[in-house]
Amino acid sequence: MKTSTLVAWMLAAIALVTVLAYWDEQKESAAMLNDFAQEPLALADALSASPEHLTAAIHAVERPHAVRVFVAKPGTEGLTASDGSVLRSKALEGSHGAVRLSRPEAADLGLPARTALAGVRAFEAADGRRWTVAVVATAQAFRDREMRGQWRLVLCVVVASGLVLAFGGLAMRTQRKELELSHQLAVTTLRNERDERLVRADKLATMGALATGIAHEVSTPLGVIVGRAEQLLPKQTDDRARRAVESILQQTERIDAVIRGFLSLARGAEPSLAHREAAAVARTAVELVEHRFEKAAVRLTTDIPEDLPKIACDARLFEQVLVNLLLNACDACDRNATAGTVHLAVRRGEQGDVEFTVTDDGVGISADAAERATEPFFTTKPEGNGTGLGLAITNEIVKHHRGSLTLRPRADGRGTRASVSLPIAGDDHA
Template sequence: MLSLQPSVPDQSFTARVLRSIRRRWLVWAAALGVIAITALALHDEQREFEGALESLARQQQLLALLLSDELAARLAAVRRDALLVADDVSAGHGPSVGMRKAYPTIEVRSASETAPGPRPPRTMSVLVPSTEGRTVELTVPVAWLMGPSARIERPDELVVLVRPPDETHWQAADGRQIESEPLARAVSESDETTRLERDEAVTLGLPNRRAVAAVAITDAGPLGLWTTAVVASASHERDRWDRARGRLLIGVLVPCALIVAFGATALRRQRRELELEKQLALAALVRASDERLARASRAATTGTLAMGIAHEISTPLGVIVGRAEQLASRIGEDAKAARAVRTISEQADRITQVVRGFLDLARGGSPSLRPIAPDDVARGALRLVEHRFVAARVALVNVVEEGLPTLAGDLRLLEHAVVNLLLNACEASSPGTSVALSVRAEGGGVEFVVEDRGAGIRPEHIARATEPFFTTKPEGSGLGLAIVHEIVSIHRGTLVLEPQEDGGTRARIHVPAQAEEIIDA
């Protein structure tokens, strides 16, 4: 007898189907996760790119301000020449030969007269009102008026433009006249920086990339408001971003393809690889950021160290001053002890002033411009180091000329700069030798010269001597000459180190004399 039994489904086949469905969901979930990670990474890259554009715009803003100041100085010179021409015309004779050589065309006309025809190529007209209702029009070569800009411009990277008053076109250093709506809009809306799209950058002669621009307005008084614009291409930043994006996409999409191809097991493996690649990409970004910040970090190290030292030294200074005040009330009629306590208080106060000055420099401040007698600087520095020279048995010779011009700056900081040079010379000198300090008028200012008879500085060390932490001394900090260089720089001076022919080193600090306007103030 034939019996019929119901069929039983294949359990292994059902399990494989379920595993296949689960694997597909895992693959899709992994793919969605990879896509999300890619989007986040690209978003982070985009933020880095925007930050780089902001940094580039700030750099161009600083450059525009510097060029604006230079333009103001040159326009002031043109106005001065125009007034001289007006005086010559009023005296009954024409402009001098020197004026005609300096300016391609010179026109003096009354208010009712019309302007002449087109000006020569590669020139700009400057209208200067003068006395007796006349107007002097000088045609100024663009190359002279924008002299610094021609040196700063770089092909396919940076363009400098100037717009005269009441004109819509911008003047380039090569003579081109350009009309730019983004720049005009930035000026009208008082924006210091703006961005230009690709087509707008191309009209300025820059690559087909986005660009950033900074504008600065120069108030030339009677000559009107002139505008300076510095436009820099963001091609380098964009190329770096494209390369990083390409590396990121390759690093993400390749593992994603392997995950889809090899299933659930390969998915787990590729997830680990993806995490590793993500870490590598982040490490590459960190290294790139470190390279961009390396120079800024080295420049900030000295300021940070000064602030740290100032913070640490404030407490013991307070203790010293307090103890000195206690001693002053107890010494009675002992004149020698009273002088000693007074000296302690004075030197503690001096340390406080010097530290405060360094803190101001570390915070980006500038020294107070006060009239300073050069002999006061030399006398104060000699008083501070004479005991060190006595202990080292090194003679200290000083020669200070009479009738030196007055300086403008911070007395304590300049004293500190000279003290550092004298101490370096003392350490380089052998017992029985001498160190000379001479103060003399030189080149429209005052020069402090320190000369020793030591081993002398090597030529290969001169360029690096003012770098922070560079030293050839076994126990040196490498900050002395760096601080001297910073002090001299903020006083608009120069520091020169050079070996002497007969042995030893000569260090020269040149500080310009005080300007007349500061004296009047």
């Protein structure tokens, strides 16, 4: 909420409280005046009830500058006071019951120029003539108390308003400081995130340059290997030797396809996606790493159902994703005291995707290391055993396939859990 709006609401609340308090004060004042008016009316009733003792009763009732009694005699005009003076009062002449007099009218009757209340009663004398008696009492004392009460009300409202404004100002000042701190924190966070993105971009650029250089350097000896293998193939008469040469040619073709895929990613090109059987891609990756697991004496188990949907992927690149995850898990088990087990499970996810999950019971990974695992050149392996590029490349491949990669320690604290989610191909979404 804006400061001006908040101040406006505070002032509106103060004004509303002031109006309600003033209205209640006026209502209470009117009720008390009505009660006060009953006193002169009761005195007028008492005087009219005993006309034979009227003069004595008038002297007993009257109080200087507070209560006066007037009598309207038959056949005369005006009101006769106890001192014999005759006064005219339009408010009292011809009236009956309780009458409220204004300040000028009260002053004309010899009372303080303040509000006055009168009680007017008519009665018959012994000779049958009709007289009228009026008892007029000033409300000066009551009105003075009322005025003091109003001033107390004003003082209370002013004090309350001052407290509201003071605490409101303090709250707004605190809020402004908090907003400034939040803004500074947000700016600092954005700056840090920007710096991290720049560092990451620099590392990715370095990784791209490195991949380009490696591809260039590897292409020449790879061409030599292909050429020699093609020369040897026609000369092989033994089936076993022929299959070995064919395997060399297949793997060199695979290496060439993977390198070209890496180069495309490094240049920012979109991968060539095709609809592939998820189960077939997973089994191919397992076949590519089986020999490494046998050499490390690490057990590899799989759970790959046959009824899995298709995924849109570049088969060579995504197979490399699974290969990297499986080999990392194998290395983690190989570094353990006793060689362990790696498990690959493939499932259809609940969010319209296919989940490839690799779990191991190796040395494990900390939560902090899991968050940084996909940063280029970050590795937890001993020096000389890792470049820190495997998971970085894996993560980039997964992103280009519109998927996600998550790494975290296993719930039981033994080993690591790596999971890749890839969208189901469009025609298999049903």
